Every structure is written in structure tokens, then in C-alpha cells.
Amino acid sequence: MFRHLARAASALTTPLTPEDFLALFNPVHSSRQLRGIVTRVVHETEDSATIYFRPGHRWQAHQAGQWARIGVELDGVRQWRSYSLTTAAGHDPAITVKDAGAVSRVLVRGTKPGDVLFLSPPQGDFVLPEHPRSLLMLTAGSGITPVMSMIRTLIPRRPDADVVLINSNSTPEKSLFREELAELADQFPNLTVRHWFTSVRGRLEFTARTVADLCPDWRSRAAYACGPEGFLNDAEELWKREAALEAAQPACIGAGAEAKGARPGTLTVERFSTDFTAGAGHDGGVVVFEQSDREIQADGDTPLLDVGEDAGVLMPSGCRMGICHSCLVPLRSGQVRDLRTGELHNAPGQLIQTCVSAAAGPVNLDL
């Protein structure tokens, strides 16, 4: 019905769409991009805030643990970052952001109700298993954000769930959601929260003994980890060692995709950043965006996504860390380097992940 009406109305609005005019009355409308209106901003710690928003009608409800790309304007220029959605599945979405850079600073310090956020629908495979089971959550810093959504979704509704959270932060004041976690743990016996404050106890070492001290039955739980690169690498090392030791027992390191089947002894990780050292330090080249008629001299360390965006090209983009494949662009000719591995790609027609690929000589892209 709405569609027929919109179609009829577009005879009067062409070349614009009826939505372009509806936007005069409500900024959530746009014919090309998903938008959300900020409804509430709650300051969590001194450098973080939770931003609740009401998304436009093309938004899809998020699953606990998923993230969304959020676009904000910095000096008039659209900037996109990915943030985990922290509310329970089925609730209005919100992101919890820590002031750690220019974009997050604008979000934390400058957002007020009524502001417009640009959105892409939720995505990500760091989600709860289909059936509740014993889970171990390992988080550090803002790594708590996707896990908070999982806890909020699971704990109050599923008495059969059994979750242990090991949450590492520098100080109690800097721990996100500390009060709410304490309340939930008080109220529901199926949640156990173990805080680890690095200012008091030093860095959380991932040895079988420290983990067992915090969670004696950790080996029998499906584990999820989210936090900085080093934290995740350490956790993965421990789970790998365990898997090697107990080779008789099937165990594996899961990487997102296996989350739905997360089994005891598996570890599912969610990364917020990617390590580019393997592909760094090489020469770049001239990048031609053929359809956009732009030609740019790019260095060998800058992802083609950034190169294009800086030149005003409308680049498709997603996670910006090589996971989601939203940024694929066909390579017309030339050569690119995968910054994560150093691997070279030069087959014409090949789809390039622009967020993790840099020029390695001249590059022509079909964009």
C-alpha cells in the first residue's frame, strides 16, 4: 500500500522521491541512506556514552552481539565507524562509545537527542549460540559492548543460561556497565561476574591457572572473547595450547562463523581492529577510479578505501577491517597488496577488499 502510494506520488516529485520531501518534516526519511534519530544519550563513564536511536524503516532488528556502521559528520565530512549494539535483542538499538579518536569524540561529547545518525543495518557473526549453554565471556575495555547485549538478552529471559563473565579494565571507574552487571548478577543466579582491574592486579595473563582461578570449569564452556588485539591473541594462544594438549578431544578455534555451533572448548573472538604490519612498508602507485574520473597518487600503506574517500569518491564500505566484504570493488587492472598478509592480487576482474588493500604499483578500479 505504502509502496503504491509512494510510486504514485513520485510522479509529482521526480527526479526526487517522496521521501526527499518527507525529510522536510522528519529527518529520518531519505531515499538513499538509512538514518536514525538520537532519542537519548546516557553518559556511562567519564569518557563514554550510550547513544539510543530510532532507526528508519529499512533497519533490521539486531541480534545480540552484532555491530552496525554509524556515520557521523566531522567538519562536514561523513565518517563511518563500526560500533557494537549494546541493547538486548528486540529492544531499540543503542551504541556505547568510548572517546578514543576524532569520530568517537564527536559521538561521546557532541551528540544530543534529535541529532541524525547515518546507519547501515546490523551485521556480524559474533552472536549467541542457538541454545543456551554454559558460556564464558572474556572481555577487556570496550570489548564488553557486544557481550553486554548478549548478557542483557540472555540473563533475564533464560533461567537455563549459565554465563561467567571475566571483564578486564584498568580501574573500577573505567569499567563500562559495572553497576548494571552487579545488579544483574545479584538478581539472577545464572550470571557470575569476575572483574579484573589491571591497575591493581596487572595484565590478565591467559594461563590455564589464572583462567581456572576465575572460572574453574572454563574448559567445559563455550568461550567468547572481545577486546584489544593483544588480549585476543593471548586468549587464542591458550585455547590453541589446550586443543593441542587434549588432541583426543575435538576442539577448535572458532572465528565468528562457527559461533552458532559454539561448543565447549571453543573460543569465538570479535576483533575491533586489524594488524597491517605484514603488508606495510611497500611502494604505492597511481590509483584511478575509472567511473568517478579521479586519479590519485597513493602510498603503499593506505587502504584504497581511505584513498578513495579522501578524494571524494563514494566508496562502498563496511567493517573497515577485512571481515564483512561490503567494500568489494572490481579491479580493472594493476596490482594491490593485502595489508594483513602482504599478499599481492593482480587478476583483472578480481574483487578487491578496498579496506585492507593498498596500491602496489598502478591500480585501476571499476568505481
Add this chain to the structure above:
Amino acid sequence: MTTTLTRPGALATSGHPLVRPDAAKHLSDEQIAELGRELDAVRDEILAKRGTTDAAYIRRIIKIQRTLEFTGRGALMFSRYKAAWAAGTAMLSLAKILENMEIGHNVLHGQWDWMRDPDIHSTTWEWDFVTPARSWQHTHNDLHHRWTNVIGKDKDIGYNLLRMDADQPWRPFNLGNPLYNAVLAPVFEWGIALYDLEIPDYKEGLKSKEAMNRDLKAVGVKALKQFSKDYAATPLLAMATGSGRRALYGTLAANAIRNFWAHAVIFCGHFPDGTDTFTEEMVEGETRGDWYVRQMIGSANISGSKFMHLMTGNLSHQIEHHCFPDLPSNRYAEVAVKVREICARYGLPYTTGPLPKQVGSTWAKIFKLALPPKKTSRSPKSSPA
């Protein structure tokens, strides 16, 4: 990090063209190179300043334009009342002028691409004008702006219809020059749609049949939508209040007013007295500085109020627009102060004048060039160098 190579940056920074235009003959290669650097610096200064206020500016203009369009068309629904007709027609005319000039033309130049907003981007924008945005971007951004005022290359000199320069050969057909222009003005958007098809190129075999078919289809679809909106959908809806016929008069008037205005402003860009045209030898080996010189002495400004600048889409700063076609239009006024000073310092002409004067000067040229050249008179730049 990365640097952008855009025209004219891709041109040589030193050297000289085969022939330099008369107006710049007094300048040495080094002076021209220095002038190029000075103008690059003007551009860089704006790029460094461009930000939140500029983004807010274009969004505000778009909002005003859409409000006018919505209210104007709404008022035409009741146009059997004279006041509603007058108000509706006036608002719709203003909306169409703003849409074509300050918004459409400039967005399609990529002036706002830096915002990375897909709703206000040269690759996604479509405008309230018969010719499809992509076709126009080709003939305008690519051909006209690259070959500004080069006889034989820049077909905007007369749009294949009018004799607009003494160096264009006279044919008996040109006797109708003023008549053609008078007929063109009220239907300007249809003229441009036809022009953008590049029919002469197709006839000469320079444009493929596939390209022609593709363009014909695109303009056909677009023209049908544009025509239906103003001359079918709007009057049909207005019939509900018995205003159908008057609504049709309203949309016809609004389109005609917009066409007259756009035609007048655009003809003031390169045709008034004082603007130069160029030969292909003058482009051969052109340096960045020479490119700027050609843009400056080949264009003419219109002086006037802030409102006048807005309604011309800041094409009243044609000189600045041609030097920096992708700088946001709201910055041309401050750029103009610097460009004018640079022109004065280098002894280059900077053509400007109020709208009536510039329009008069353009029409005078159209009448004059309808007639064959007198044997004795020769335009100075056509004299052998």
C-alpha cells in the same frame, strides 16, 4: 599520505603554449607560472577552510528549495484563486531556478563530493531539467570546462545553433541568429537536452550508434518523467479543486521563467564584450598558469546583490567557477576578491558588469554576428601571431 591530481594540476607547471592569447602576451613564462602558483594557493586556502559551515550551507539551500517546491506545487492545487496561482507559480519558479543553478549545476560539478554524502553527490544527483545529469556532465564538465572558449572544440560557443564568435565562419543560416536565440530562451532546457545528444558528432561518425541509442533512451525516459510531472500529474491533481487548467498555466509559466533566467545567466558567462575565444594552438602545450589565464579571460562575471548571486547559482562568479569548478559555490564570492586582485596585478582583463549590461552586450553580439563579416574587419586574435 595521498595527493589528488586534478585538472589543471595535471598540466605542466612551466613552459608555454604554441601561441599565447593577445591579452596575456605581455607576460613571461615565469610570470605565468607564478600566476598559476598564486591561483593554486587560493584554491588550497579554501580547501583548508572547507567544512561544517559549507555543509550546513548546501543543506539549508536544499531545504529551502524543497520547501518552495512543495509549497509552490501545493498552492497550484488551488490555483483557481488568483492569489494561489501567483504565489504557487512564483514559488515553483524560484524552486526550479535554485534547483538548477545553485544546487544542480554545482552538485553535478562535484563541488559537494567532499562531504561523502550520497544524497548530495555528483554521481547520484539527478536534476529538475530535461537533459539527464550524466549526459550534461559529459558535455559540460568534461568538454566545455576542458576546452573553454576554444573555437572548434568548445561547442558551448553557440551550441551548434548560434554564431557566437567572429571566428566562426558565417553561413546564410546565421541570419536567423537573433530569432533562434529568442526561440531558444523559453525552451532552453529542451535545447540543452537536444544539444547533449551530440547529434553533429553522431553524424560525423565520432559517436557510436550504441552510445546514441543509450543517450536517446535516457533522455526519452527523463523527458517523459519531467513532462508528466509538470504538464500531466500536477494539473490532473489540481482538477480536484477545479484548478486543473490554471495549474497547467502555472507549471508552464514556472518552467518558462526558469528557462529565460537560466538562458540569460548562462549566456552572460562567456559571450559578453571583453571575453576572449581561443585557437587550438593556444591550448597546445598549455601550462597550468596558461590554463588559468584562458579560464579568466574567457569568462565574464555578473555584478549584483547576494540574492542575485544565489539565483545565478553563483555563475555570476563565472571567472572563479571556471578557475575552480569544484570548489563549493558559496566560496566564490571570497575567491573573487583574490582573483580580481591577481588579474589587476598581472594586467589581465577581468570582465564584469550588472546583469542588464551583460545581457545587452550578449544580444548585441548575437545581432552583429548574424551578418557576414565586413571584409576589412578582423578580430585581433585571429591575426597571425
